[in-house]
Amino acid sequence: MSSFRAPPRKGENFELSADLNSEYREKRKDAIKKVIANMTVGKDVSGLFPDVLKNMQTDDLEQKKLVYLYLMNYAKTQPELVILAVNTFVKDTDDSNPLVRALAIRTMGCLRAEKIIDYLCDPLQKCLRDDNPYVRKTAALCVAKLYDLKPELVVENGFVETLQEMIADSNPMVVANTVAALTDIHIAAVAAGSSQEVFVITPTILNKLLVALNECSEWGRVEILTALARYESPDDRESEHICERVVPQLQHANASVVLGAVKVIMIHMRNVHSENLTKQFIRKMAPPLVTLLSNPPEVQWVALRNINLLLQKRHDILSNEMRVFFCKYNDPLYVKVEKLDIMVRLAGENNVDALLSELKEYASEVDVDFVRRSIKAIGQTAIKIDEAAERCVNVLLELINTRVSYVVQEAVVVMKDIFRKYPSTYEGVIPTLCANLDELDEPEAKASLIWIIGEYANKIDNADELLGIFVDTFTEESYPVQLQTLTAVVKLYLQKPEGSQGLVQSILNTATKDCDSPDVRDRAYIYWRLLSTDPGAAKAVVLSHRPPISLPRTTVAPALLEELLSEIPTLASVYHKPAETFVGRGRIGVDSVQQRNSSELPDDRSATQKALQTVAAGRQAENLLDFDDVSAEDGQQPSGLAATTVLASTPAAANLLSGTSSNPLDDLVSIFGSVSMTPVQPPQPANALGGFGSPVATSPPVGLPAAASPPVQQASSNDLLGLF
């Protein structure tokens, strides 16, 4: 059969046309197969439309399916000719064989030719009431297809009402498809701005769904669970009931059913007040979540992303299960990275030793990106668990002694965070760090070390020498390093004025005269003026006490977290951002979110909406990528980004998001933000305004995520400096 894919010959379509009209059945069928093969590889065979059409009337089901497949592809281009097919279709919907009836109604819905739609309604009406469930379930989805084409027709013929009646169907598969169709229509109607609710889940419907849930196919269960998630239960009794009925689904073999059940339980558990019950549900949820990790890597990844979200809401779910998240050597990178993040979330005093020896192991692997993240995770553990900080520092020191360039650099960056959390605690490490000065060539690592030197200038005997090296090469360094050098030298001068006067003079001179970054220049001017007018004030500003950092428990705003939890396991919950940010234009855009927002909403809901709205606005601005197929055809390549980088590179969205967060220490998230795909949050503006010294000392090196684009963030904090 591979000969169907032979290279094109001259006049191939002509030959095919002859074959299609052959008097031998086998020859005709082979010709149809060839046509389909050509269609698949993208050759234009639309010219054969009339010839293919002639073969539609046949007893051979396989041939019929092939002709239908051809029709679905080309009906749009040959609307006039499709009419010729209508008769056969309508006849087929009356066939005595249910497979033929279903096939006809399924295909008619896919034809998408205006002319044929009008002929679809009557057969559809009939098929919805067919006595064969297979035909009914196919017809149910056909209504959704019709709605997609011409919503008016669905309304005129009362198909929606018919569907609503069909929820009571005796066959669970029909119920499942009806639910799918109604949900599809519901979403389309909402997107089109219809005010009328197409698919309201009433208590009666709820009971029918709960019954069908145990009987229908796995895919049907997913649809029903999605519908259950939308139900708003009036009291806690009903919520408890729903949770109890859904819990058995956690044992299903299909990961999407398990995650769907988790979603329903998470949503309805909000109403359950009994502490005991909640605990019981959570306990039952844990083992299935762990089992998801024995799935293929892609499914594992989806599960891990969702587990990450769940842990942000409920820290206790998997508290004893850290070992299952240990990375296997042959896991794909995206799985390993997620596991790292989750391990840090699960870290506690009791398991920190196991975690650290594991992280140390990872730090000697081959993939540079993974190694860096592992080292970062060590730093996060140190910041999270006070008791373990010393052990973490020791591990970092061992890693620094390996003298592998990227390991050392990452370790230096991490050490700086540890110094911020535990000021003046691990000063013994400083000589080792300084000894590796020559190894550093990345701006972030350099900036971190310079910050450490500046911070502990009075305890490092040769601080002036060390900083002198950077002052000499000042103009060649990148801006973050320049800013840090500047601040560090000023700190040194304020702590040890003797001997560093020349250094401060020369750097202020260079920075104000030879530097082309306005940020660096402005900061130098401020320091200069401060130092020359009031050294006391300068001390208060530059050497001011900084609040210690802590590890944020969530990477998304609380309101957004709730929203994402009710989206498990969709793309939104995988990406940890609301659907509005990546499902553009059609469906639910910013406008509709605004609309929904303006209508009355309970308090917590409106907070969620607001959070969504801002993030959506931010993303929409970036969403120029939302390419049409046309642009792709033109050969214009959309400058797409892999999913992992999409978020980190959208500081605009991140900026907006931080505005909605209430955590005053949010700027710290940015340190860790780059670990996962969660939005990076830049320093809080309020923090900077409080005393204009604080951004000088805190922001530049501390909050630079490796993957994000530093210039934008730099600017956001340094703009404030420019005002003075």
Add this chain to the structure above:
Amino acid sequence: MISAFFIFNQKGEVLISRLYRTDLKRSIADVFRIQVVSNSDVRSPIITLGSTSFFHVRVNNLYVVAVTKCNANAALVFEFCYRFTAIAKSYFGKVDEESVKNNFVLIYELIDEINDFGYPQNSEIDTLKTYITTESVMSSPIAVEESTKITTQATGATSWRRGDVRYKKNEAFVDVVETVNLSMSAKGTVLRADVDGHILMRAYLTGTPECKFGLNDKLVIDKNERGASDAVELDDCRFHQCVRLDEFDSSRTISFIPPDGEFELMRYRSTSNVKLPLRVIPTVTEIGTTQVSYVVTVKTNFSNKLSATNVVVRIPTPLNTTSVDCKVPNGKAKYVPAENVVVWKIPRIQGGQEITLSANAQLTSTTHRQVWARPPIDIDFQVLMFTASGLIVRFLKVFEKSNYQSIKWVRYLTKASGSYQIRF
């Protein structure tokens, strides 16, 4: 939901393309080719560009791709891709470029049957095979009756079973297959040891039999008999859709009406008291910068009536290895330069035995000394009639209207493939 389904070969050529919804054009396939197939550094299985998301799964030399335009259910989409692969495998043996090209008509038929308008439909292989066949089906009057039966089955409460199955000899085979996952640290402490168990069943039973299945599940046994010591703690169980989940939830009984033929009845996970069938004791010393010496001992840890078969030990060597000479008392050991490992194949090791490989790797001297990452030693094996978790099938009862006698067979197998790792 799923807007389009594609299969690409390694070069990015479209082998199968089916658009389920109209929000996409065929040319979307080009975007995937540019973004994923010709991109060497893809670090995520989902790529979202604008509002179009590409979910891809690699199977042999193919990409199985589903495209969505909405906030799709990611777990469902991947499960669907894998289900398609499973179906294709059962229809034409292996899934690769050649088999897809040779069976494209059948594949189109299948993907139209298992998905309508982007919503997955019945995908039970057993049922599909009754009405999507490799021979053409004629729509004759006899077929009408047959297809009415098929359609009722495809949508019925037991969509996985035909009602009219007949066997002369009623038999049921149960295979308990356990995959052991192990990570052992260089010091010999167990970092992680757990068992992924699969219970596969082949049921050749007449009519609509009602089955009850019993394991030495700790939760059941503790309730009924006190003092039974050989019970197994199962962390989690997942079942084929034929098992009544609500019944399991309330009383932990596994009852079901089985599909006809082969299916996976349940999967389970166990982490406590895992008996490791093989122990590996590696001693690896780097002698200067030009030599590495290996002494790797494999010990079997089960009764001497049993034996481990198809044992393959993979011992990593540094990247700059030139040659390795190995001495083994049993099996064959060979250095594979392309993968930087010594592969040691042992056809059979009896229980209670131990064998040792000693080898010496010669390295070339490199100008800059790169630290060797020391990937773990990996060992694959199979042990028949042994379960690492200690799980035992206690009973399988079959009840049917006609009250026939049935014969049941149980087999146990413990294996590891790529997940039994020992660091050194």
